[in-house]
Amino acid sequence: MSVTNAAGFVAAGVVAGLKSTGKNDVALVQNLGPNKAAAVVFTSNRAKANPIIWSQQVIGDGIVEAVVLNSGGANCYTGAFGFQTTHATAEAVAEGLGVSAGDVLVCSTGLIGVGGQDFRDKVIGGVATAIPALNDDGGHDAALAIMTTDSKPKESVVQGAGWSVGGMAKGAGMLAPGLATMLVVITTDAQLGSADLDAALRSATRVTFDRLDSDGCMSTNDQVSLLSSGASGVSPSLEVFTAAVTAVCADLAAQLQADAEGASHNISIETINAVSEDDAVEVGRSVARNNLFKAAVFGNDPNWGRVLASIGTTDAAFDPADLDVAMNGVWVCRNSTPAADPATVDLKPREVSVTIDLKSGADRATVWTNDLTHAYVHENSAYSS
Known part of the structure; x- marks a missing residue:
C-alpha cells in the first residue's frame, strides 16, 4: 500500500496518455489530515525543472495538502509556458480537492524539453481522472504511475507503535548525490510538525539517497517529500521517528540501486x-x-x-x-x-x-x-x- 498505508492518505494512479505504453502516468496523493505538515528535500542541481521551482515555493510554510506527479515528461527547460503548466496543474488539483494551489506540490519526470501544449493537456486531463479515483488503497497504482525506465515500482512501509511510515519512489538511472533522478513521496500518520519532519527527512536522506551514486549524474527534477496527516494521534520521539523514516529511505534506495539501468552488479x-x-x-x-x-x-x-x-x-x-x-x-x-x-x-x-x-x-x-x-x-x- 506504500503511501496509503498511513491513515489519513488517499492516492490514485491513472492513464493520461503521456506514456506510449498506455500505462499509468499521472499520480495524485492527498493528505486528509487533520495535520497537513510537510518537509521536502530537492535536487542540488542548479539547473532546476519547473516543478522544482514551484514546489520550493509551496513548501515555504511547511503545509502541503497534496502531491501530483507525472512521468513521461520532465517539464524542464520549457520556458515560461512550462512554469505556467506547473501552476495550472496545481490549480487543477486545488480546484478538484477544494484546497489552495499554494499547498500542492508538483513533480515531473521524463525527458528534458518535454512540456508543450500536448503535455499540458494530458497532465491536466490526468488530474481530472485521478481526483475521483482517489482511495485509501491507491498507493500501488500511484507507484506504477511515476515509473519511467524503472522495471518495477518501489514501495516500502515501516510500522511504529500505533503509527506508520510508508513511501514510494521512482528511479533507475542518474542516481547521484543531491538526491537522484528520482521522485519520492513518504507519508506518515504520526503527529509531528514541519520542523521535526524536516529534521528527520534531512537526517534520513543524508545517509541513504545522498549516498546512492549509480552513475555520477544528477537530475534536474529530484524531489523527496514527507507528509504527516497526524491521523494516528501518536507523537513519537524525533529519534524514533527519524529511525523509521531512515529505514524507509534505505529500503527505497536499495530498490533504486537494484533496478539501475542495465546494471549487472x-x-x-x-x-x-x-x-x-x-x-x-x-x-x-x-x-x-x-x-x-x-x-x-x-x-x-x-x-x-x-x-x-x-x-x-x-x-x-x-x-x-x-x-x-x-x-x-x-x-x-x-x-x-x-x-x-x-x-x-x-x-x-x-x-x-x-x-x-x-x-x-x-x-x-x-x-x-x-x-x-x-x-x-x-x-x-x-x-x-
Whole structure:
C-alpha cells in the first residue's frame, strides 16, 4: 500500500496518455489530515525543472495538502509556458480537492524539453481522472504511475507503535548525490510538525539517497517529500521517528540501486578508519564514479589497482603507501601492495562489496553504486528515441 498505508492518505494512479505504453502516468496523493505538515528535500542541481521551482515555493510554510506527479515528461527547460503548466496543474488539483494551489506540490519526470501544449493537456486531463479515483488503497497504482525506465515500482512501509511510515519512489538511472533522478513521496500518520519532519527527512536522506551514486549524474527534477496527516494521534520521539523514516529511505534506495539501468552488479563501497565521515564519503564516491573500476566489476575482474587510483584523487587524509582493500571479503591489497590472489575473489554474484581501510581515524561511511555495462550504454544512447 506504500503511501496509503498511513491513515489519513488517499492516492490514485491513472492513464493520461503521456506514456506510449498506455500505462499509468499521472499520480495524485492527498493528505486528509487533520495535520497537513510537510518537509521536502530537492535536487542540488542548479539547473532546476519547473516543478522544482514551484514546489520550493509551496513548501515555504511547511503545509502541503497534496502531491501530483507525472512521468513521461520532465517539464524542464520549457520556458515560461512550462512554469505556467506547473501552476495550472496545481490549480487543477486545488480546484478538484477544494484546497489552495499554494499547498500542492508538483513533480515531473521524463525527458528534458518535454512540456508543450500536448503535455499540458494530458497532465491536466490526468488530474481530472485521478481526483475521483482517489482511495485509501491507491498507493500501488500511484507507484506504477511515476515509473519511467524503472522495471518495477518501489514501495516500502515501516510500522511504529500505533503509527506508520510508508513511501514510494521512482528511479533507475542518474542516481547521484543531491538526491537522484528520482521522485519520492513518504507519508506518515504520526503527529509531528514541519520542523521535526524536516529534521528527520534531512537526517534520513543524508545517509541513504545522498549516498546512492549509480552513475555520477544528477537530475534536474529530484524531489523527496514527507507528509504527516497526524491521523494516528501518536507523537513519537524525533529519534524514533527519524529511525523509521531512515529505514524507509534505505529500503527505497536499495530498490533504486537494484533496478539501475542495465546494471549487472550492485556494489557497496565501505570506507573504514577515516579521519572523518566526510573523508569516508569522499573516498567511497570517488571509487563509485570511476568508470574503469565499474567496467572491471562488470567483467568480474577484481582490479584493486583502480580502487587505489581513485582514492588518490581525493583530499581525504591517508598514507598512499598504507592502504588496504578487500573485495567480497578477500583482502587483495595490504599496505598498498598485492596480498591475497585476486583469482580467489568471486565477482559473479550480483552483490559486490568493497572495503577500503584508510588507517587514519575511526569514522566510516558506505556509498552504493552499480557496474558499467553494455546495456546501460545502449539504454541511455536510445533514451529519447
